[in-house]
Amino acid sequence: MTARYKLLIAFSLVCIAFTAPAQQSMMASVDYNLLQRMIDTAKVRYPRMKKYEHKIREAKLGVTKAKWGWFDGLTFSYTYNASVSNAPVSQNQSLTGYSPGVFLNFGALLSRPATIKMAREEKKVAEEDKAEFTLNIEQTVKDRYFAYVEKLAILNLRSKSASDADISQTQIKYKYELGIETFDNYSKVLVLYSVSSQNKIEAEAAVLRAKASLEEILGAKLEEFN
Structure with a gap:
């Protein structure tokens, strides 16, 4: 193992030692009350949720339309009675020559119960689709929120590592300028600082990508939840 890799490992262990007490787990950063607010917001603002609500309203109208369809089997009409119109005037004083009639379409009437049942089934399907998507959106919000918290935790660790590396390169630069540190060690610390x-x-x-992904499903900026 070269001296360079030994220095890299030693520096990494030092960074871990400094950062571990500050952020040992991301669990402490998870806010379940905030998460629930995000889920509730997504259910209201996410465009596809509104789409399922429109489908349910459309299905309800379909049921109402199907029920009113009973009248489709009834036809109201007038028939012209030629014999009445040609009758003597004395007999036509209370008759006009036209008589109303009601005609039944038995095929339409017999099929109406099935049409209503089908409309109700379409309504149930629309409601079940919304319920399924509601579960999916809850899980999606949780996944994206946990991913966002994870990225923040990683950023905190790497920010601390970068800060430690900055301090180390400042110190070794000072020592190098005083002539008490070699250029080889100085250059290695500069490489570690660049990597950090x-x-x-x-x-x-x-973090920015995770934030954008979470905001997309929420239909709102994270700043609104502060």
């Missing part, structure tokens, strides 16, 4: 800084930037980007 890069890791911090990557962690920041991961």
Whole structure:
């Protein structure tokens, strides 16, 4: 094992020793009250939830329409009675020559119960689809919230590591300028500082992506929950 890798391992252990007491677990950062507020918000604001609500209302209207369809089997009409119109005037004083009639379409009447049942089944399907999606959206919010908290915890660790690396490179730079530290050791610490800084930037980007993903399902900015 080269001296460079020994230094890298030693520096990593030092960073862990400093960061572990500050952030041993992400569990303490999980706010279940906040999580429930997020779930409730997603159920109201997420566009696809509104889509399922529209489908339920549409299905309810379909049931109402199917019930009123009983009248589709009834036809009201007037028939012209030629013999009445040609009758003597004395007999036409109370008759107009037209008589109303009601016609029944037995096929439409017999099929109406099945049509109503089908409309009710479509309503049940719409309601079950919404219930299923509600469960899915609850799980999705939880997954994205936990991912966001995880990325924040990682960022905290890497920020502390980057801060420690910055302190180390400042100290070794001072020693190097005084001539009590070698350039080889100084350059190795600079490499470690560069790596720590890069890791911090990557962690920041991961937090931003997790935040955007969570806000997408919520239909709201996280700042609204402060």
